[in-house]
Amino acid sequence: MLYLDNLLLNENNEWRNWSGFMVAGTYEPTHEREYYAIRNAAALIDVSPLYKYDLLGQDAERLVNKIVTRNVKKCDLGQIMYSPWCDENGHMIDDGTIWRLAENHFRITAADPNLRWFEDCGFGLDCLVADVSNELAALALQGPNSRPILREVTTGIELENIGYYRLASTTIAGIPLTITRTGFTGDLGFELWFSPEYAERMWDVLMEVGYRYGLLPAGMVALDIARIEAGLLLIEVDYISSTKALIDSRKSTPFDAGLAWTVALDKGSFVGRKALRAEAARGNRWALVGLEIDWPVLESLFAVQDLPPLVAGRASREAVPVYNENGRQIGQATSRTFSPILKKYIALATVESEFAQEGFPLSIEVTVEFTRQQCPARVISIPFYDPVHKRK
Known part of the structure; x- marks a missing residue:
């Protein structure tokens, strides 16, 4: 959506394919x-390649409630919910946000x-289900200074009144848009949704004002x-869509993925409810956990080879085994990174549920x-990083 601006800004010339669009891996030589x-x-952050669907009509609420595991009858006008959706066996197909734009109008x-x-x-x-993916560009403005930047450029709204996972309509430089209090960073942030024809202008306006706030x-x-x-x-990465999993053992339910809080078994019929109700009764085999790796031991393992711990830098999406104290593999770590702000080496892992208690000692392959x-x-519990200002 913002290919020309990104092409000129991308000093590193590193690109990634996201749903057929080119997006920057890094803009500078390092991240x-x-x-x-x-x-x-x-x-x-340019997040335009996300898929977006509008659902409109007298049965819109009924259809959305049939698709997702959350109870969207509780979703107020202007509210956003996060939810997975499943196949008939309770295995996750995808996850995303559900917006209530009007009584009979939702966006997923x-x-x-x-x-x-x-x-x-x-x-x-x-x-009516309409694919509006190419009708909406999207920019994520994320970080502690995102609100002061938007305060300078928006008109007709009080940003402090946009609650967490809520939305509002406004204009920036005469461009109509929807602002949502959402993001994929776990920090204070907003996402801006507008017609693609205004994408480069929107980018320029935000960067011009944001420069004084350290915007990059x-x-x-x-x-x-x-x-x-x-x-x-x-x-x-952390779960495989049931539509793409080659074997059943690669599929995950919301309970496996740490999303039990999103499953409203009492809301009535929805796709996968029968299977999920049965799983809730018998207990799930797998659980999503956070792992904190023992840094002194990690240092010593590399020191034997006269090396520093070679784990800082980019995150890894390569799954590695996780073991219990007896050396038996009981799961896998799917996302790993050295956290610059926490100064810890952390991972998201799926393990057998009996080993998911906080503080439980495990080991990870390096x-x-x-x-x-x-x-x-x-x-350890997740999120690893959860700043208070995220929800303020």
Whole structure:
């Protein structure tokens, strides 16, 4: 959506494919300043490749409630909910946000294409499902200074009145847009949704004002570190969509993925409810946990080879085994990073549920000079980083 501006700004010339669009991996030669902009100032991230669907009609609420595991009858006008949605076996297809734009008008954002699934779920209902992905550009303005920046450029709204996971309509430089109090960084932040024809103008206005607040463009590398610190799942990394999993054992339910709080079994019928109700009764085999790796031991493992711990820098999406105290593999760590703000090496992991208690001692596989080693780790609660100002 912002290819020309990003092409000129991308000093590193590192690109990633996101749903057929090119997005910057990093804008600068390294990601460090972009990461610290998210945490200490403000960052502007192009998230336009997200899929967006509008559901309109007399049965819109009924259809959305059939698709997702949350109870959207509790979603007020102008409110946003996060939810996964599942197949008939209770396995997760995707996850995203659900907005209530009007009584009979919802919008769903998603990582993967879902038009056919939504239409199939809506068969026989009075609801139009429209793919509006290419009709909306999206910029994520994230970080502690995101609100002061927006305060200077928006008209007709009080930003302090936009609650966490709420939305409002406004204009910036005469451009109509929707602002949502959402993001993928676990920090104070907003996402701006508007017509793509205004994308470059919107970017320029925000950067011009934001420069005084330390605003920097940020790419996917910095975003990946921030979302792990926030304990946020990434599809095809921390769980595999049931539509893409090659074998059943690769599929996950919301209970496996630490999303039990999103499953409203008492709301009535929805896709996957029967299977999820049965799982809730018998207990889930897997659980999502946070891991904090023992840094002194990690240092010693690398010191044997006269090396520093080679784990700082970019996040890793390569799954590695997790073991119990007896050396038996009981899961895998799917996202790992050294957290610059916490000064800890952390991971998101899926483990057998009996080992998911906070403080439980485990170990994680690390490779030192081509040799696989086990390093102690302990289970900790997620999110790893949860600043108070995120919800204020």
